[in-house]
Amino acid sequence: MNNIEKINFDSKDKFYNYLNLKLTGLICEEPDWLANLSNASALLWLLMHDINWAGFYLYKNGELVLGPFQGKPACTHISLGKGVCGTAASELKTQLVKNVHEFPGHIACDSASNSEIVIPILSDNNKLVGVLDIDSPILQRFDETDKKYLEKFVSIIVKYVVFPENFS
Template sequence: MNNIEEIKFESKEELYEYMNMSLEGLISEEPDWLANLSNAAALLWMLMDDINWAGFYVYKNGELVLGPFQGKPACTHIQIGKGVCGTAAEQRKTQLVKNVHEFPGHIACDSQSNSEIVIPLLIENKIVGVLDIDSPKLGRFDQTDKEYLEQFAEIVERYVKLPEVFI
């Protein structure tokens, strides 16, 4: 995967299929949760255009706590139900926000972020974290992104075993 930057994808779907296949290859046989979330965040960062943050928050002690990510420093604690991440965790439903400035209670960790997608990570229908991706571009994420990033999150849910402290 050293020359990944040189690969040209015919479509967004082709990019995501490659990314999801690569994720499965990266994490399917690695038991360490921290290594897996770190590689997942790095893969998103490496392959996705027009993003300024990609990573995870893990559910710990009743709140979301910053996990592995790529991008600028971020908020370290997010209450369930607050902001886009907290809303995704509370509702257990993907939040696709075309303009974060119109999202009630948006938490601006990076003032350059204009759109965001957050996918809850669930194990046995219990929240264990969220996948969060931000973009400086308004309307960056669409239904195709949602569909394939939910598949990405399902791969994470299948292979990443968080320590009991997080569940």
């Protein structure tokens, strides 16, 4: 997989098709969940433009706990319903936040973040496993196209990653 590189595409659709193809290639034959989430966060960090954090929080013991990520050090524990990640986890719904400064209770791990998208990760039996969190220093960085394809990114993870039973 050494042939992964940042490429400028003429559309988001083409970019995300490339990203999701690369993700599938990275994780489809690897059984280790930690290796897969680590590579997934590194792939996002490598390929996505205008982001300053990309990674996972995993649902353990009734809260979100920091998992594999790329970016500045982050909050270790997030309660359900708190911040963008906790809201996505409690509502089991993607949170697309164009301006984090307008999100009630936003948790600012990196003061440079201005927009954020958080996608819940649900197991096959619809139980919360965690969330994918991506931050950007650009206001309105994420839109419905990002949402659609990042939800697909998460569905690829769910298809191939076997999470330990203590998640969810």
